Amino acid sequence: MNRRERSVAHFEGLGDLWQKECKYLDQIFEKRIPFNRKELISFHDYVYNHCTSFVHNSNVRSQDPGKHLYENLTNYINTRLQEIAAEIEIITDDEQLIIKYVEYWEPFWKACEELNRGCRYLNQNWVKREQFEKHDHIHHVYRMAMIRWKEEVFSPIDRALVTAITMILRQRPGEQAKSLVYQVLKSIVELYANDEKQAVPVPNKLNNVFTEEVVGFYKSETLAEFQRITLSDNYCDLKQFLKYACLAMPEIKEGVQFKAILKRHIALQLEKAISKSLGGRDYLNAFMALRHSPLERALRDQKELVAVIDQVCTDSINAMNQKRDPILILNEYCNELMTKKQESEKALIEELKRIVELVEFLNEKDKFIQQYWKVLRTRQINETSTWDENESTMISLLTKKFGNEATCRLSNQLAELARSRTVKDGFEKYLASRNIKFGFDFRLKCFESRGGDDNIKLILPTELQQAASEFYSFYCQLNIGRKIEFNCELSFGEMICHLNHSTHILQVNTLQMALLLLFNHHERLTINEMADRLGTSTEILQPVLDFWKAIGFLISSGLALEVNMNFTSRKRRLNLNKVPIKTRKIEDKEDYELKNRRKHQMDAAVVRIMKKYKILEHSQLVALVIDELKNLFIPKIGFIKERIEVLLDKDTPDIERTQSSTYRYVS
The missing domain is CATH 1.10.10.10 (Winged helix-like DNA-binding domain superfamily/Winged helix DNA-binding domain)
Structure with missing residues (x-):
């Protein structure tokens, strides 16, 4: 057997594959049943096997099996279209011609969509290689099918079809007739867009063939169709619709009509979602559900329309008339994620990425970062972060998106935490080496001051002065020439309070602690006496004292105040560190x-x-x-x-x- 005979024998072996493929073609073209997932995978496998048969066989050119499949597909489509053309060509009535054309076009177009999906391997490999070798007559399967329809079905009746469309529109047709005419015009636009001759743009082809009235009808119906699809929950046809609508109507990208329709729809959707949100997660989901919705995926090929979604998100999150501050909502949600154990590290990182994605829409990104720094510092002071690595991840995400200049303060804060832990360990060793014991638990958290916190001027009570003095001595030995002070606003602690009938653990800040310790040495004190002994003003003390009087912990004795020794509460641990004491907001x-x-x-x-x-x-x-x-x-x-x-x-x-x-x- 010579080389030619062996080649013929190999191609005869492809006959079985083609027969199996024909069953799938009959399903979508004759029975008009789309592929389910399993059928699509099976058909794709047959196409793959067909294209890769004999690839390593020296008797057969590697492109020949793909050529065999492509030619068979072309012949199969031609045969079907010739039958359709023979039936349509004999119709003389304008309305019947339109009806019959749409009757055959719709199922054929859908079948070609299915076929193109199943022939993905053929398109991306064999067709791509043929086009690279300048074989200009080879096209992707879908485009090949459109060209065949234009040649076999449309071209023989193009004049009759154009006349029918023009005449029907002049007769003030009903909704059904208008719908049929629009379907025909859509098919013609699709044929023009897939034509082999691309020298003339689609809008020019429409203007050359149809009257101004017909072109105007197509454009108005296209806007109405876009609005209908947008308002529906089914966007499966939107990508295909926009692909050819934008080719025929380039003003869609440049003008405001499509954008206005889209903007009204998604702005209403987002507003409803935000109004239903109860917390940070819901608020975030409202935006992300829009940004990664089926609608957004359908619009991805049209960047001008995708930009509308981003614009709506930007307008919404920066609106002036909001009931809740978005920056505050996002920071509260970040704090929740950082202080509560999450299901998995991967899920947490994905959520942090979504937050950063939303922060990108804020006009005041620096304000978000400033508030994030404040809450981060509070978490560090209170030791409520579940893991420092999570904090580092969030800062890295923000830095990657907004740059080092925006996030340097956050990075410095993490570095200060590490330095503070070193100072803490050193101070504990310092106390142990000198055999110093305070008689109370002194937990040091040393953060280098940036001058960003208000601090109350306060004379520490004698019980705390030794701890402060020892730390001053230790720190000054390590950092010669540097000044450090206790921040009485941020520092806090716990005290055990023994009353007549109960004992309570009180959570208080340093000012409150100093106030209570005064009552260890005095049974009752006036507010002026308290202010003198603590070296602060009565304006600073008044809110704290008012709160304690309101809950009954302190009671009045003339102008003086004293501890209510009969105070009781169902809770043994009481958090009294709730009163703002700053003089400036x-x-x-x-x-x-x-x-x-x-x-x-x-x-x-x-x-x-x-x-x-x-x-x-x-x-x-x-x-x-x-x-x-x-x-x-x-x-x-x-x-x-x-x-x-x-x-x-x-x-x-x-x-x-x-x-x-x-x-x-x-x-």
Whole structure:
């Protein structure tokens, strides 16, 4: 047997495979039954075996089995289409022609979609190789089928079909007739989009073939169809619909009609989801369910429409009229994740990633990070984090997304925790070496001060002075020239209180502890006497005393106060550390710090940009500054203008105004 005979014998062996494949083709084309998952996998396997048969056989070219399958598929489709064409060509009535065309087109189109899915291996391997070798007549299976329909069915009746569409629309058709005409127009757009000749864009082809009235009808119906699909819960046809709708209507991407429809729909969905959210997880899910929904997946090929989803998320999370602060909600949820044991580390990391993804939509990302730093520090002081590695993971995620400049304070806080543990261990060894015992449990948490916390000026009671004095001595030996002080606002402890009929463990901050210890030496005290002995003001003490009087722990004796020795409670452990004692609102202080930090960041950004570009128009500078700072916050135009004026008025300015709206860098 010579080489040619062996090759023929090998191809005869493909006949059995083709017969099995034909059964699947008959199912989708004749019986019009789509593949289920099992059938799709089986058909894909047959296609794979068909394409890879004899790949390692020197008697057969590696591309020949794929060619055999492709030609058989083409012939199978041609045979079916020729039968359809023979039936349609004899129809003379306009409405009947439209009806019959749609009757055959719809099942054929759906069958081709199924076939294309099953021929994925053929498309991605054999077809791709043929196209690489410049065989321009070879196309993906779906496009090949569309070309065959155009040649066999559409071309013989194209004039009659165009005339039928025009005449029906002029007769003010009913909804059913309009629907049929629209289906025909959609098929024609799809045929134009898959045509072998792509020199002329699809919109031009439509305008060349149809009247302005027909093209206008197609566009209005397409908008209505998009709205119908968007409002439904079934988006399986949306990807295909948009693919060809955007080819025929490029103004969809550039205009506002599709975007307006989409925006109204998803904004309402998001608003409803947020209104039902009870906590941080629900709030996060409301956004993530929209961002990773079937609708979003269907829109992925159209970046302009996907951007609408992001815009809705941005508008919603930054809206001014919200009942709850999104930054506070997300930080509370982060705190919940960090302080409660999670089902798995992987699940926790995925949840943290989702939080960072949502933070990206905030205009004030730096404010979120500032509040996160505050809550992180509280967790470290209270030792409530389940694992330090989780904290490190969150900071890494934030750094990766927003940069080191935005998160350096968080990274420093983790480093300070490590240093504080070293100091704590050293202090314990120091006390042991000197055989010092305080008579109470003194748990040191030493965090280097950044000047960001208010601190009450307080004379520590004698019971605590020894511990403070010893630590001052120890720390100054290690850090010569550095100053350290106890933060009476952040520090806290527990005291055992023995009353007439009960004993309680009181959880108190340092100020409260100092107040209570005064009553070890005095039976009753006035508020002025307390203030003098503690070296603080009555305004600081008043809220604490009012709270204790309200719960009955302290009682009045004329102008003085004394401990209620008959005080009782069902709880043995009482948390009294609930009263804010700062004279200035922490929110005001944080806002002041944040505003100052933004001023410095703005000034630095303006100078960096001007140094790079030398000369810029005002509008150019503003756009570049916003882009530069978007990972920290979205600055307002007025704020940018204000900082530019400040830089211009400096004694030795870095920039100068050359014209009314042009700036130059001063080198």
